Amino acid sequence: MVRNYKRKRIEPAPSENNYANAIQAVAGGMGLRKAAAVYGVKHNTLFYRIKTTESKVAAEERGETVANRLEYSSIYSTSQVFTTTEEELLVKSGWMTKELFMKVLLHIKLHTNCSPGSPILIIMDNHETYCSLEAILYAKENGMVLLTFPPHTSHRLQPLDVTVYSPFKSRYAVALNDWIISNPGKAATIRDLAMIVNVAYQSTFTIKNIIEWFRKTGIWPLNKLIFSDNDYDCAFVTDQSEVTELQTEKRTPPDNIENQTPNIRLATMSNETPSTSKGMLLDTPTNSPSVNCIAPPHVTPEDIRPLPKAPIRKQSVLKRKTIRSRLLTESPEKNKIEEETVNRERKKKLVEERKLRKDLLLLNKRLNRERKKKLVEERKLRKDLLLLNKRLKAKTDYEGSSEESEIEMVYAESDGSLSFCEESTSEDDTSSGTEFLIGDYVS
Structure with missing residues (x-):
């Protein structure tokens, strides 16, 4: 079996409505497991909620107040336990x-x-x-x-x-x-x-x-x-020395311990032979070897592994208030606490006033924004209405002009026919006047 298995999908928690519907279904006669499966809730949680609901109903029937009962809190209000x-x-x-x-x-x-x-x-x-x-x-x-x-x-x-x-x-x-x-x-x-x-x-x-x-x-x-x-x-571990401006400067790391320890010459051994002459003694160099012994430094376990020490605290802008042993009922401490309480209440009121002003400003801005939005919408609506009126007017003008043109065409056609009839009659008259006479018969 794979031990490092990760779930591919995290199912959301069931809603309160599902639990309420499941409780009603169980009260109606449905089984507990079936209700949990149908409404997609956990079996144990549904059982606990049904038990809590039954206890509430029983308490209400006995006349007890539900507010005094245990309800997701640590209060046990019962005369059997507490006075x-x-x-x-x-x-x-x-x-x-x-x-x-x-x-x-x-x-x-x-x-x-x-x-x-x-x-x-x-x-x-x-x-x-x-x-x-x-x-x-x-x-x-x-x-x-x-x-x-x-x-x-x-x-x-x-x-x-x-x-x-x-x-x-x-x-x-x-x-x-x-x-x-x-x-x-x-x-x-x-x-x-x-x-x-x-x-x-x-x-x-x-x-x-x-x-x-x-x-x-x-x-x-x-x-x-x-x-x-x-x-x-x-x-x-947490003891801190007073930090000054000189201590805040970066210090150079110390040199090696070998450079810090001085060379101490304990003894010098040589094969020089003393002179037997009674004259002036002169130091003559010899080829005999000399041994220089250096004292090793004293190292303690604390030098190898020092005791743990807390780092220097960072100086923050808001300095934490230091507290000491106090006699609260004495007048100086009482007056000091009273002054602090008054200042705290005043600051609290100022904060509330600032918050109220800020809320009022935000509300005014929101109202102004909504008012401007309404004005823009009204202007847009007026503009749309004007365009619509113009279109309707143009349409009516176009329809009126087309009707007038049709009427003119009808009049023009009727005038032409009339003129044609008049010309024909005049021709007939002239022809009859020239060619025919009264009393003549035309076959």
Whole structure:
């Protein structure tokens, strides 16, 4: 069998009308496979859609709202799984949003009874959903101190990341295995998830573990020396020195190592014999050989294969905003975020106004184009009408002139006959006057 086979033709996906017709055919009594073959749809997809349609119909018969059911999303709205508070924290995309974080703050306020007189500390990331102006104002009014981590440090400073998730996952796996053993032949569903998670949660979120979380991260008791230099080795790859104008110039490649290492003469051996004379010593050349020893360069494994290093970043025109650890509820940061929010809203309005103006200009251009097109069509129509009128007039003139010419010809023929008759009668008269007399008989 050929392994590198490529399909010569890619069939288009069936339309929604085909699926709807197939579902109606199955509801009318046609078999599932036959309906899939007749309408050209996939058997598995048709079965899934029929099942979804049946569940919707059953929900409508029970009086449930179809909007709250699972419909191509990650929302499970059912009282068998979630409580009322948990249902309010569900989101269709599965990600945190600004509106959802406000609900989280309301939930914290309800269960902690915090106030400006008895504040609480909330440590979180620098994500934009947490740093909205509405959340900061609400937290400041209700005694919540919002402190953010420095960028790219949550794996070492976030207590949940450091000491919670790993044991929680392992204990959840144990709890799930125990549940499967206790319920043979039954599959765990979303309705059983809360009970299984509860077992792992109670064994992980204990007072001892919570105290250990804050101790390992150095948050409390405060320990600035909790991290060693080895914890920063991962950042060595992307460390960049400050780029100056002199460093941007191209550097010439270094010469060979042999040219860089100086020649060091360690010893000189010769067969010179010392002179026994007491006079002045003169250095006389000899033919004895001399040996020059050169010290080899010291080469390390790092010289042979250096550590990987990220290339120099290209300086872009739009410089990325640097973020640091911030105390969001303090006045300077709050005022700064408020100013940024106002500027962002103003820019957003300007962009919308520009877009609206652009749309209006395009609409005016389109209307002008259509108006000009109509004018051209009207002019063309008028021109065609004028030509048609001219043709009709010419045709009528031609027909009138032809009728007049026929009438003239008839008159001309009638005049000629009359003149001929008059001439003949005159000749008869003259002839009768000259040749015949009254009383004569002509045989």
